[in-house]
Amino acid sequence: MDYAFLAEYAKVESNKLTVVGASYTYLFTDELPAVHLLTVAGRIRVPQDYGPVPVSVQLTPPNAEYSITVDTELQEAVDMHPYDGRVGLTVDGSPRRSPVFV
Numbered sequence: 534m535d536y537a538f539l540a541e542y543a544k545v546e547s548n549k550l551t552v553v554g555a556s557y558t559y560l561f562t563d564e565l566p567a568v569h570l571l572t573v574a575g576r577i578r579v580p581q582d583y584g585p586v587p588v589s590v591q592l593t594p595p596n597a598e599y600s601i602t603v604d605t606e607l608q609e610a611v612d613m614h615p616y617d618g619r620v621g622l623t624v625d626g627s628p629r630r631s632p633v634f635v
Contacts, residue, residue: 535621537575543625548610550574550623573626577607581615586622 541554552574560569573590586607593600603626613620 535576535578537573537624540572540574541570543572543574545623545625548613548621548623550576550625571626573603573624575624577622577624578619579622581613581618581620583609583620588624590626 538552538556539558540552540556543550543552543555545551555574560567562569577586577588579586587604588607589602589604591600591602607622607624610620610622
């Protein structure tokens, strides 16, 4: 994993990552329950002859009262340009974008 962050919006197009409202580390609300839409975005470098890449993202609050886990698998991207025998897969969580209840 080269990098990953939480964002309000992220989109991958032609293996380029566009991100808005990125890299925050906490949420605050005046009332509960609350809904917050978030996306996990980043880049993973894999060998250029890779197969499917399993990815798991787990969100857990400091008190570990609950945990939200999303598992997915990255498939081969189109028009990849290898460097150092690897390719960089950009990732956005938008296909699984869903509200987080806090």
